[in-house]
């Protein structure tokens with residue numbers, strides 16, 4: 001028997017306010033047509049004043065727990081992937097732990113920007129496989145609207161707020177790729193590219209800062225690195241693209257999503273796409289897409305899923321799991 005980290009619950013939360021592309025036309029030299037054509041984004045959600053990353057993460061977590069039929073006290077560990085925690089410390093994860101009423105277990109944040117959810121899943125998998133936790137709540141939650149430079153049309157039209165969560169549980173499998181659960185992970189980063197996507201502020205510079213991105217440079221790296229990490233993760237699981245039921249990609253740009261699928265030889269019918277409705281929600285985009293994909297009836301038990309993401313660092317990675 002082989003231990004596996006199996007998804008037993010999924011949920012998401014999106015803030016109420018929906019902002020269509022046309023709203024940016026009022027203040028910027030941009031258009032709905034440009035944003036749709038270049039990114040595939042049509043609208044995004046923005047958090048309300050006072051609504052924080054931990055509020056949204058806790059809401060998504062409650063929905064995932066409900067889906068799993070579990071209570072907060074059944075959870076051993078909480079991992080939050082975020083670059084936009086409420087405070088410098090404590091972690092968003094401990095804040096969510098408190099919002100959920102948990103008084104036991106342990107909680108921490110993972111910061112790998114848009115690749116954060118892949119990193120968080122890999123951490124959760126490691127905790128489960130090494131018997132340090134039986135059930136792990138893995139959350140991606142972001143309020144990127146707080147780090148937008150609203151005068152920079154090349155970035156502020158691309159991002160959105162939201163949260164998604166999975167409950168992973170230790171279960172015994174046969175040790176084959178037919179098992180449910182996480183089958184493999186592949187993580188990468190290359191700090192030489194740190195200037196392509198970053199926030200020009202932080203604790204030690206005593207400012208919050210704004211997101212800065214050389215979009216076309218990140219784009220160049222994205223398709224190649226995403227297809228490579230997805231294929232490497234599949235190889236580690238003893239699988240190929242032919243075995244994949246769904247790619248659930250980081251939702252940054254429809255052209256990156258299409259390019260990656262094409263490079264992997266997979267049709268768009270096998271890709272869960274939410275970028276049109278959510279924009280780029282950084283570490284929240286994959287769990288949001290998993291939750292929405294399940295709600296839409298796309299993702300079904302037993303499906304083989306590849307998730308992949310890239311972002312600031314550059315940091316990128318992929319996770320292969322059977323739903």
Ligand code: UT7
Nearest residue numbers: 030031034038039114153154215216218219252253310311
């Ligand atoms: O999640 C983290 C990872 N991030 C990403 O994956 C994002 C990767 N990059 C992208 O998605 C794309 O590069 C963008 C959507 C950001 C931009 O698309 P692009 O096709 O790479 O355009 P570009 O940056 O090369 O800009 C083309 C033109 C420029 O004008 P000039 O210099 O050709 O005259 C920009 O100034 O489009 C202009 N532009 C805009 N025009 C209207 C940039 N932003 C806008 C805008 N509205 N909002």
